[in-house]
Amino acid sequence: MEPSKNEFNISLVMAGLMIGLLVAALDNSIMATAMPKVISSLGGMVYYVWPFTIYMLTSTIAIILFGKLSDLYGRKRILIAGIVLFVLSSVACGFSSNMLQLIIFRGIQGIGGGILITIPFIVVAELFPPRQRGKYTGILASVFGISNVLGPILGGVITDFMGWQWVFFVNVPVGVAAIVMLSIYFPHLKQVVREKVIDYAGLITMSLSFSSLCVALTYVRSSYLPEYVVGFLFIFAALMFILFIHVERRAVEPLLPMHLFKISVFNLSAVAMFLSNAVMFCGIIYIPLFIQKVLGISASGSGALITPMLVSLTVASLIAGQVISKTGTYKKMGVMAFGLITVGMVMATTITQSTGTAEILIYTTILGIGSGIMYPVFTVAIQNAVLRRDIGIATASSQFFRNVGATITLPIFGLIVNLTMNMDINAVSSVPVGPMITAIHNVFTFGIVMCIIGLIASLMLKDAVLSNSNDFNVIDEPVGTEEV
The missing domain is CATH 1.20.5 (Single alpha-helices involved in coiled-coils or other helix-helix interfaces)
Structure with missing residues (x-):
């Protein structure tokens, strides 16, 4: 049977959303590979981390701000503006002649990136009924896993064969394609907030x-x-x-409405998203560090060992979304996810110099599956628990807490390593193997604590039978139906 015109348009809308999301999600992982060449070209080694830090900072702030502005001025207008801003700032980054310029333009690029990783999830919430959102949220969330796998590879290839500037210039044709698709096929969505008051x-x-x-x-x-x-x-x-x-x-139209924190599902899901993203980055960053510095495996070898984690994250996100849509509930998936990442982190603390690569692959794959399941579960839970007029800012808030989880805990992980080794974290290459093992195990132990808190939060979460209808003429009634 041929797909209907509506199904065809929905497919093109989803494709446009995924392309825009992929551009933003790829950016930091591509930059990680390109930065050594950037430093060689522009100088400023002392500012090595700032192109990453400023991007993460501005994108996290932009998530909340533009989630709210999309309530006021419409999803399509804000999303396309975000893509345009991201493309123009990418061009500016590519033409940077010193590190200060690059840092400034990366900060602007981060604003566009924050828009691109937020609005697609809001659009899914408005296009599809609660029961179907899990499937489409899982599809969008899988983009993050894909970007983590492809980013370092693409960054290396583009930098070696075309120059580091093309890491930014490559965003132009992809961004233009997303703009064209969304301009033509983006559906009309009912305006949520009519009083345009900016907080x-x-x-x-x-x-x-x-x-x-x-x-x-x-x-x-x-x-x-x-x-x-x-x-x-x-x-x-x-x-x-x-x-x-x-x-x-x-505030008349608050940036982050305080009444959302009166909803237990919102609070518990926010905590879960904060912790799950923090634990995921704990694995993504410190398992490769252990592999390289303790086991003595090359950077490419550690990348190969971590790839199954990222692939399993992508696949698990897709499957979890499908399961939520079929069962109409989300709590069991959330509990399972935190159970898996807790097991994975416990296993990670047992890694020693004698640990084989097969065991590491098993541990990282378990972490990846648990982390992948997380993506659609708590986004759907939050969207289902709030009023229709709050669905945009609530979805943006969920992305905000997810981003903050990584932004705040990554320096804390570095501090744990620093304190354990009692030296400057920048000198880790000269640290003996023993202190390095202890330091990374301490980070993993901290990760276990976060997992346990997240598991408790998911156990306390109220489940709900997700509705299969989506009446957008009513914007001030709860989205969910029956709690179980």
């Missing part, structure tokens, strides 16, 4: 709080910033956070 005070206080916290965590026990400056940044971040909460309680 400037909330934006400023949240940005100052999050930025200060990220910088403080990055430079704890670092020679680049004095301890008193780091301490001041922590205090300032706390004060701005308190002020942000105060502002949001009184």
Whole structure:
């Protein structure tokens, strides 16, 4: 049977969303491979981490801001604007003549990236009824796994054969293709919020709080910033956070509505997403470090060993979405996911110099399966628990907490390694094997603690029978149906 015109259009819309999401998801993983050549070309080794840090910072802030702006000005307009911004800033990054320019343009690119990793999930929530969202959310989420597999490979090939600038220029044709597809086939979605009031005070206080916290965590026990400056940044971040909460309680159209935190499913899912992403990056970063520094395997060899984790993450995300759509419930999948990543992290703490590659493959694959299941589960849970008028900002919030999980805990992981070895983290290449094993095992132990907290949160989560209808003429009724 031939697909109907509506099915064909939906396929093209999903293709456009996935292309835009893939461009943003690929960006950091491609950059990781290209950065050594960038440093050789532009200099500024002391600023090596900043093109990554500034991108993560601005994209995380943009997630909440533009999730809300899409409520006010429409999903299509904000999404296409995000793609245009991402493409133009990519061109600017490619033409950068020094590290300062690259850092500035990466910050702008991060704003576009934040839009691209948020709006597609909101669109899925509005296009499909709750029971079908798991399937399409899983399809979108699989893009992150694909990007983690392809990114380092593409980054290396493009940098070696075309120059590091083309890591950015390659975004142009892909971004243009996404714009064309979405401009033609993007469906009409009902406007959610009619009163166009922008919460400037909330934006400023949240940005100052999050930025200060990220910088403080990055430079704890670092020679680049004095301890008193780091301490001041922590205090300032706390004060701005308190002020942000105060502002949001009184805002007409708050950036992050405080009433969402009265919903237990939202709170527990936010905690679960924060922790699951943190644990995933714990595995993605520190298992390769162990493989290279302790086992003495090459970078390409460690990449090969970590690839099954990323592939299993992608496949598990797709399957989990299908299972949610078929069963109409999500809680069991969430519990299973945290159970798997807990087992995977426990196994990771048993890795020693005598551990074989087959065992490492098993451990990383288990971590990948658990992490992949996470992606659709808690996004669907949050979307199903809120009012229709809040579905955009609630979905953006879920992406925000997921991003924050990595942004905040990565410096903490580095600090654990630093404190364990009692030396500068930048000097890890000269550390004896024994302290290195202990340091990485301590990171994995911290990961286990996060897994256990996440498992408790998923056990406390209220399940629901997902509806198979999607009446968008009603925007102020709960999306879900019956709790079980």
